[in-house]
Amino acid sequence: MGAALAGALAAAVGGSMTLARLGQAARPVERRGGRSSLCTGLECPQEYGAVGRPEPRKLPGPTSTGRGRLTSGVPWLAAVLWLIGAAALGGCAQPPAALPPVPTATPTPTPAADPPGSLRLGAVLLPADEAPHSSLTEWWYYTGHLFTPTGRRFGFQFVVFQAVRGQAPVGYAAHAAVTDGAAQRFVYAERSAQARQPQRSGAPGFDLRVGEWRMRGLKGQDALSFAVDRYRLQLDLHALKPPVAHAGGLISFGVAGDSYYYSRTRMAVQGTLEIAGQRMAVSGQAWFDKQWGDFLVFPQGGWDWFALQLDDGSD
DSSP states (O other): OGGGOTTHHHHGGGOOEEOTTSSTTOOEEOOGGGOOOSSTTSOOOGGGTTTTOOOOOOOOOTTBOSSSOBOOOOHHHHHHHHHHHHHHHHTOSSOOOOOOOOOOOOOOOOOOOOOTTOEEETTEEETGGGSOOSSSEEEEEEEEEEEOTTOOEEEEEEEEEEEOOTTSOEEEEEEEEEEETTTTEEEEEEEEEEESSOOOOSSSSEEEEETTEEEEEETTEEEEEEEETTEEEEEEEEESSOOEEEEEEEEEOGGGOEEEEEEEEEEEEEEEEEETTEEEEEEEEEEEEEEEESOOOOTTOOOOOOOOOOTTSOO
16 A cells, blocks of 8 residues: 555544634534534524424435436326226217317426536536535545655645535635644644635636635646645645546435535645745645535534555555
8 A cells, every 4th residue: 555545644634623613603513533513503494403404305216317306297197087088988878979189298308418528427417516505514625645756745634614504604614734744743724714605606616715725626627725834735636537426426324414425536636835934846646525415414423434545546
C-alpha cells in the first residue's frame, strides 16, 4: 500500500467540528469517530415531524423514471368498461344499440432525456448534481496525501457542509486540517458563514466560499484554497478515474432519511504548500466524496468510514 494509501493520514484529520456559527441556537457537531449532526440545535420546520425527523423517502420502483416519479397509462380501463357493457347488452332481447367508440387514452409523456454531455450514475446525474441542492444536508469532502520533491509528507482534509432549514438562512461550515509527518504536527481550523440561499454560481459545477477559504470544481477538475495555522495550501486536482456511485447513487439511513452519494476515488493533486512564509511545490493524490439529501444525523447516531488507494491502482 505504501505511499498510495489515501485516508491513513487524512483519517486522523477528522478533528473536532463545530457548527456553532450556523445559527444562534446551533450546537457542536462532532466529526471525531465519524459522528456529525446538521440539525441538532437548529430550528427544524414542522414538516419534518415532531422530533425534526424527515419522512423516509421511498426508493424509485421498477416503473420509475429514476427520480421517484411513477408513470402509468389507463388504456385498460376503457377496455374493461367496453367488455362490461357488451356482456350486459348481450343478455337483452332487443337488438343492441350501437356502442360508442372506445376513447383513446392519452399516452404518458416520455421523460426528457438527460442533457447532452451528462453522465448518469443511477440516481446521480453529473455534472448537474455537483452543484448545491436545496436538501436538508449536503457536503463536499476531500482527503489526501501530499509530497514535496524531497519526499516530505503531508496529509490534508478540506470539507464544506451546507445545511438548509426551511426559511432560515442557509448555513455553511468548513473544516480543514493538515498533518505534517516530519514535524509530528496535526493542526485544524474551522470557518462558518450564512447565506440567503445555496451558493449556486449560475455556472455548472460548484464554487463555494466560506470566509477566505474556497473550493470549486467541475467534471473532476477541482481547485482548493485554504489555510490552517501556519500552513497555506493552493491545490489543483484532476480526476484519474470516472466517478463512482454508491449503491446506485442513493443510500438509506433508515428513519434518518436517504442520501445521494458519489465519489471520485483517485484524483491527482499538484500545487503549493506554504509554511510560515516558505513556499514549496507539492504533489500527491486525493479522494473526494459528495453527499446530499433530506437526511438528519442525530446525536446518538453516526458512522465510521475509510477509503483506500492501493499501489496496484485499485481503490
